[in-house]
Amino acid sequence: MATTKYSIFSVMREALRGHTGWRPAWRNPEPKKAYDIIIVGGGGHGLATAYYLAKEFNQSRIAVIEKGWIGGGNVGRNTTIVRSNYLLPGNIPFYELSMKLWEGLEQDINYNAMVSQRGVLNLYHSDGQRDAFARRGNAMRLHGVDAELLDKAAVKSLVPFLDFDNARFPIHGGLLQRRGGTVRHDAVAWGYARAADLRGVDIIQNCEVTDISREGGKIIGVETSRGFIGAQKVGVAVAGNSSRVMAMAGLRLPIESHVLQAFVSESIKPFVDGVVTFGAGHFYISQSDKGGLVFGGDLDGYNSYAQRGNLPVVEDVCEGGMALMPRIGRVRLLRQWGGIMDMSMDGSPIIDRTPIDGLFFNGGWCYGGFKATPASGFCFAHLIAKNTVHPAASAYRLDRFATGHTIDEKGMGPHPNLH
C-alpha cells in the first residue's frame, strides 16, 4: 500500500522497504475542460488559496495553474522570515491572522514546514527610532500581538555577538517579537500543494496562462499553453508577474516589479538563534537549521523582471552585516539570488475583486509576501468563495489609492522602490 500520511511511523515503515512506497507528494493531472475555480499561480499564495477553498470554504472543482513548477517564484526565493510586527491598523490583524495560521500549519497540512518561532528582533540606534518602535510595539499590543521593547542590556544578553563597542551607530535597544521566526520556505509550497491535492485540487504545472477570457464583462475561463480551460471564477496570485497577467484582462495596477536580492553563507555551526534586523543599515539575518546565514537588505531600486541584482547592493548588504556582526568577516557568501517583487505604490498588498465579474486579484506583496502566505490564501479563498472581503484583509482594497486610504508602513509615499 502506498504511504500518504506523514509521521515518524510511516517513515520507519518505509525505511524497512527502502522507501519504495511513497506516493508523489501531489498528482500531475491533465487539465480538465472546466473548473469552478481556477487559481492562476502555483506559488505559496495560490496553493494556500486552493487549499483553504477546498478545506475551509467547501469549494470543489478547483485547479491551480502554474506556468513553470510550483513553488518556483518568491515562495522559494526569500529569507524565510515570518512575523506580525506591523505598525498600521490595516496590516496588524492580517499578519497576526497569518501568524496564528503558521502556528497550527504543520498539524493542519500534515507537513513539517519547520515553523520556528525563535524571535524577530529589530534594533534601534537613536531615541527617535526607539520612540517609533514603542509606537509600533504598543500598536501591536493593543491588537493582542506580542511585542517587547528591549534596552541595550537586554539586547546584549539576547544577541551578544553584535558590535556593541565600536559601532558607528551604537545599538540602543530593540523591539522583539518572540513569536516571530522563520519557516522552511519551499516546504510551505510543497505542504500546501500536497494538502490541496489530497482534497482534490488539480495542480497543473507547466501550463502558462496566455489570456483571461471574458464574455459580457464576466469571466469564462483562461487560455493557456495547454488550451482553453473554463472557469466561473478566476483568482490571480502571481506576484512578480501581476501587471503582466492582469494586463490580459485590460487592467493597470498600482504596482512596479523590482528585484530584491537575498544571500546565504556557507554552513557554519549555529550561533544566530533568531532573526535580527539592523536599524542603521540595510541588513537582516537569521541562520537556517542547516547552518547557513540567511541575510538580505534593500531592493536594488529599479524596475526589473530579471531574477538577479547588481554588485552595489551586495556590497551594501555585506557592509551592514560587518557593521553589525564583525565576527562574520571570514564566513563566506555562498549564493546570492534575486526575486521579482510586486512593489505596490504604498508598500502594502491588494486582495480584492476587480471590475470584471468573477476575476479576483491577489498581489502587491512587496517583500512581505512569504510571511503572509497562510493569511493571504485564507482571505483570498474567503473572497473568492463568498464574494465578500475577509475582515482581516479589509484594508487591502484596490480602490484605496483613489480614495486616499493607502497603507504606508514606511511613510515613503508613492515610490515603490523606497518601500
Added chain:
Amino acid sequence: MRIQCPCCGERSLDEFTYYGDASVTRPNAFAPTAMSDYHAYVYQRDNRDGDHRELWYHAAGCHACLVVTRNVRSHIISDVRIAREVARERDAAALPGSTS
C-alpha cells in the same frame, strides 16, 4: 549596471538615484478629470516586461536627470538622454496647435 551619462560618461549604478517611470506625464491640476488623471499619473503603471523608459538622477555626478531606455529583463540600456531636453520636447508637443 552602468549608465552612459551624456555629461559624464559611463558611470556605475551607485552614482545614480532612480526616479521611476518616464512614460507618465503630470496632468493639468484644474481639468475636470484631475482626480482620476492624477490617480493614474501617480499610481498606475504599465510595468511591462521589455524596454522601459525611466528616470535616473546623476546624484554623485552632474546632477542631471536622465531618461534611460532599459530592458527590464536583460538590463541592457539602449538609449540615454538628458531629461530636460526630453521634457521640453514633450511640453512643446503638448502645446495647443502643435502638430505632433
Added chain:
Amino acid sequence: MRRQSNRLGEGGIIDRSKPVTFTFDGAPYQGYQGDTLASALLANGVTLVGRSFKYHRPRGVLSAGSEEPNALVELRSENYREANTKATMVELFDGLSASSQNRWPSLRLDFMSINSLLSPIFVAGFYYKTFMWPAALWEKLYEPAIRRAAGLGRAAQGEDPDHYEKATAHCDVLVVGGGAAGLNAALNAARSGARVILADENAQLGGRALDDGLPIDGAPPVQWIDSVREQLEREPNVVVMRRTTVFGVYDTGTYGALERVSDHLAQAKHGFPRQRLWRIIAKRTILATGATERPIVFGGNDRPGVMLASAFRTYLNRYGVAPGRRIVVFTNNDSGALTAAEAALAGLEVVAIVDSRRGLSAEISKAASTAGTRMISGGVVIDTVGKAKLSGVVIRTGEGEDVRLSCDCLVMSGGWNPNLQLTTHLGGKPTWNDAIAAFVPGTHPPGMSVAGAAGGSFGLKDALDEGAKAGSEAVASLGWKVAGPASPRADNQPYGIRPLWLVEASKSKALVDFQNDVTAADIALAAREGFQSVEHLKRYTTLGMATDQGRTSNVNALAIMAKATDRSIPETGMTVARPPYSPVAIGALAGHHRGKSFKAVRRPPSYAWAKANGGVFVETGLWLRPAYFPKSDERDWFETVCREVKTVRSAVGVCDVSTLGKVDVQGKDAGEFLDKIYMNGLKTLPIGKARYGGMLREDGIFMDDGTIARLGEHHYFVTTTTANAVKAFQHMEFCAQWLWPSLDVQLISATEQWAQYAVAGPKSRDLLRKIIDPEFDISDEAFPYLQVGKITVCGGIKGRLFRLSFSGERAYEIAVPARYGDALMRALMDAGQEFGVCPYGAEALAVMRIEKGHISGPELNGNTTPRDVGLGDMIAKKKDFIGRVLGERPGIIDPDRPSLIGFRPVDKNMRMRSGAHIVPLSAPATAANDQGYLTSVAYSPTVGDWIALGLLKRGPERIGEKVRAVDPVRNEEYVVEVVNPCFVDPEGEKLRG
C-alpha cells in the same frame, strides 16, 4: 614529525629546498613551499581529512581545486579562524594550523557517525514528514537537536582582525582563467596594445596544462607557461592577477573578483589587506575557466582514497605526491589510459583500469599493456572496501563477474563539465552537447566569448588555438590592430566519452553530492515523490547547495533524474549558476565599511569647538551633532538640557544649525518654481523677507518643511530639514528638470557652503550687535521678525542674517561661509560672555520646539497631511502645486484623522513617553479604541512639567478632555489632558521682541 611517506623522489614544481612545517588536528607535519594543504597532507599519507555533513562519513581529498566538496578544514585559530576552507586551495605556509571540523570528539572517532546507521530513516525529505507531534516540542526539543548537529565549521568568536579593500579596474579585455586557453588569449590580445587583465584563481598560472604535463612546443608545458607569464608581466598594458577568482558577472560588463592578497602568508604584511574585492569593468571578456572532472556515482565512491583522476595527475605532476601506491583507475573515457601511464611512469603500481566502455580501441588496450596493467573493459566498480581508508574495490567485469582487487587509491573519471557558470549569471542558458555528454555555454553575456575547455573543447591544441582566436578577435572588435592569432604546437588528447551516470549494480551508498550526503537513492526517492524538476530536486534533497556550488554533483544528478523519469537530460533541466562562482568572504564584500568606518561622518562647522568644550554628540543621519554641553557640576543630561533651555529663554544661546539642508534657488522663474513645489504661496514674498514653507509629495502627504528667504528679485535661499536635505534637494532638481523644464531656475545645494548658527534668546540681538559690523542696522524696526539680509561680520566677513525662531524667543540665524564657521562660533561665545551665553545642542532645541508646538521629524513621519499637523490653513487655494489634487482625496481630508494636539499629565509627577497610544478615559485599551499616540515628549523647564505633542483623532476639538495614555511595551498607563499644542508664549510676543 613524520616522514613525507607519499612524496615522490622527484618531480613537481614545489621547492624542495624550502621545507614548511604545519599542523593538522594538532599533529605536526612537513611539506614544501609550493604545496597546498591537501598535497602536503597526501604527501604525509593523511587520507582522512573530514566528515560529511549529514552522515558524518569519513572523507578524504577528492579534487585538487576549488570544486573540492570533502576536504574542508578550519584554518588558523581564534579570531583568524576560517571555517570550511578547501584544503585543496590553501597554499602551505610555515606555521599553518588546520583542524578537521564537524566531528566529535575526534576525526577518527566521530560519535555523530551514528547518523550513518540511521541513514535508512534520514533520507531526503525526512524532516518534512516528521517532528510534527507534539507541536510544542519543535522549538523545545527537535529543532535544538537539529541545530546542535547543523553546520560544518565554526565561525570565529570575535571580530575579524584582518583588513579588506575594494578597488575598481578598467580594461579592454578581461581573460578569466590562466590555463592554456587563457594564457594564449591574453598573449594574443596583449600584442595589440589593448589593456588586458588576466585573472586566475590559483597561485600558479597554467591550469590543467601544468597538471597534465602534456608537451607544448615539444617541451614540458611549464616552459611555455613561464615564458608567456614573463612576457605578459613585462607588458605595461597587461595586469596578471593571480590568486584572483572572478566570481560574478553583473550588468554592463561589470565583473566581481576576489584577490586573495595575503591568504598564502602566515600574516598579512603590514599595510596590506587580507583580500581585495575588485570591480573589473571590461569591454570584452574571454572565459577560459576550463572544466571540472565528474566523479562516477557508485557504491562507496566517497571513501577516503577515492579521487578524481585529474586530481591524481595534479598531485603527481604539480606536487610530486603519490596519493596512493596501488592504483585502480575507473573511467568512462580515454583519460584513464593517460592517468595509468602517468602513474606507471611515477613508479606506482596500476592494478587495473576499469573502463565502463566495451569494445575499446587497440590504442587504449595497448596503453594499458604498456603500463603493465589489467584492462577490465565494460566493467564497473560496484563497491569500495575499507573503513576510513580505501583498502580495495569490488569490480563487476564486463562478463558480470565480481572481482575484488586490493588497492589504496581509486581514481575515477566520469568525464568533464565545462566551467560555464559565468555565462549563466546574466540569465544565459547552457545547451546540451551529446558528443561530449556535457552542457556547454549557450547564450553569453554581452561582450563575452569562450575559449578552450570552458566551451567544451577539451584538447590542449584546441584550447591554445581557441584562446589565440578569442584574444585576437576581442581586441579586433574594439578596433585594435592585430596580427593573426598565433599558437604554439600541441596535440589534442583523445576523449571518447561514453556516459556512465550511475553504477546501478551498487548496493551501498552511491554519493552524488558528497558534502551534503545526497545519494543516488535520494534522487530516486525525489523522482518517486514527484520532485522531478531540477529546482524541486535541488530544494528537496539539498543537492548542489554545498560549498562546491554543485560543480561535482549537478550534472550527475540531472542525468540520474533524467533516467529515473525517462526523459533526456536537457528535458529534465539545466544547471544555471548564480554568483558567486566560489564562495566569497563577507568581510571582503564589506571592505573598510565596518566599525566606526561603516559610514562617513559629517561634522558641523563648530565640531572642533564643541568637542573642546565638552559637547556630547549624537548621530543624526551621517552628521554628528552636539546633543548638549554638560558642565562639570551637572549630574546628568537632564540637568544640562534644562539649564540650556532656561539660558536661551532668559538670556541667549547659540546652536549650530548648519546641518539643515540649504538650497540656493536662482533664475527669472525661481518664484514661480517655488510656488509649484510648496503648498503655500511664495510668489508674493517680498525681497528681504522669509516665510515658512511646507513641501508635499504628489500624494498630498507632508514631505518636508523649512524656510524660504528671498534675497533678490530672482534669488531665493531655501532650507530643508536635516533628515531630508538630500531627498528634498533631489526632489527639487527632479521638478525643475523633468516637470517644469522650461522654467528659468537653477538650483545648487549649499548645505556645506554655509555655517549657520541660531542665536536665540532675549539677549540675542545684543550679542549679535557685537558681531555684526556696525553699518548694518539690526534694530527691530530695520530688522523685524522674518527679515533677512546680507551683512558683514567681524570686520568685513560676508554673511547673511535671518530673523527666524524655532525656540519662540527673539532669535536669529547667522550664516557665514563654512570656512569661517569655527571662528564665528568662537567669536559668538566670546562676545556673549557678558550676556551669559551658552551653547545649546539638539536636545534643548527639541525641548523648545515642543514647548512651542512646532512640528518636526516625529510629526512629519511620511503619513501626515498639512491638516493633520495643524497647517491646513496654509494650503493655497488657487495655484497648482505638488500634492494639490491628491491631497483632496476623501481619505486625506477625513476629519477623523488623528491631528496634532498637546498633552499634559494629570498627575504632575508622571513622566510621559513618546510612542504611548491614546484611548478614551474609560474604554479598554484595545485596537478598536486606539485614537492616536504621543509623537514628541519633553520635560519643559519653562512649564515645569512634562509636556507632549501627539496626534489624536479629532484632536483640536477635544481640548480639555482627559484621555488615557497606554504604553504596554513599557508597562505604563496614565491619564493625560488634551491641551493646546503651544505651551509657551502662544501669542508669539517674545519672538517679535
